[in-house]
Amino acid sequence: MSESHAGSRRLNVSLVAADRKVWQGTAEMVVARTTEGDAGVLPGHQPILSILVPSVVTVRGTEEGVLEAVVSGGFLSVARDDVSILAESVLLPSEIDVQAARDLAAAAREAEAAAGDDFAAREQAEADMRFAEAQLRAAGDASVGAGAGH
């Protein structure tokens, strides 16, 4: 299905973190998880601006094959075959520090328990937890299930 589009047109994808441009290149398809569910973007997609949840973004059909990156939330913006993934932190699998991600998960679990009725703190803790889980999943860590059961 994607071939009919991808034959002539490709997406210009950029992954941008707050303090650096993580990756830029062309691709056939981008899959990202928005607050409304997973969204796949092919060339010719309508312009959208949506909110991402902490998750793994998959970029298919780049020159180097499939690219995965972990985002801490942020935004997906699509306009005229330009796809921007904006997030405060964007990590490529090679940059993931498994120990740091585990620590973050543990800290987030504690923060969630301590948050009580504080809605904002609970939300922040959950976002941290998802970010840590996404990192561990992308790094292929076995103990992914540890934080499940939210």
Add this chain to the structure above:
Amino acid sequence: MAGQLRVYRRRIASVKATKQITRAQELIATARIVKAQQKVAASTPYAEEITRAVSAVASRSNASHALTTEREPQPGTRPKAAVVVITSDRGFAGGYNSNVLREAEQLMQLLREQGKEPVRYVVGRKGVSYNAFRDRPMAGTWVGFSDNPAYPDARTVADEVIGAFLEENGLDEIHLVSTRFISMLSQQPTTVRILPLQYEETTEPPAGGAFPLYEFEPSPERVLDELLPHYVRARIYNAMLQSAASEHAARRRAMKSATDNASDLIDNLTRLANAARQADITQEISEIVGGANALADANVGSD
């Protein structure tokens, strides 16, 4: 007279020591400017994309949002305006800190004239001690990262200010006073109002072309809700990085002129020391000659 020479030599030694320090500071600052500039450049894509996204939502939708609308002033209270000032932690940077602090004072004066109550948020040890010395209240202070700010630092500052903005009877405006890095030789203190957003009626297309007809998911309001804190953080982060680059540039310039002055001083003192040494020698010779003459005269008299 020999005492004079010793005094000069001591002063030369002390000026030389000072010169070594200022020269080292100058070299360190020069090395750091490049890094700071690279950080500014690296943070620009994110800041631009976020600003573009905010502009797109704000201009496309009729979203009336707490962070974009100017609140009606409540009767009997003065609207509060946050003034976030970014200064450096260390001195030795010429007029860098006094320029940005003066800019902040002018802004606060203007706000007071408009009937608003300025609330200070200060970043950098120099700004904190400036205000603490004058017993001025500060709603928030942050120190320790002015020469190499990281995104989490900006996030801490931004979240505190946004929190105060969203409170009941909280802040009504957020202004940011920082130093813009124009070039190695030119840095300028600048003031911007971050919130509420300033709308500009313009017929020119925005940078990067007109906005496409975005679909906002889940809704324009939610997207704006999410975007604005990121926008404020990105603006503050960018201002901190520019200020850091400016700080290094200002320090380099100040230390360069201090080094040049020390060189001049050493030249002058060396000349004075040479003259003093020469005077010592001349005096010694004339004393010897005088003594010999006196002896010769005495001998003539006794013969």
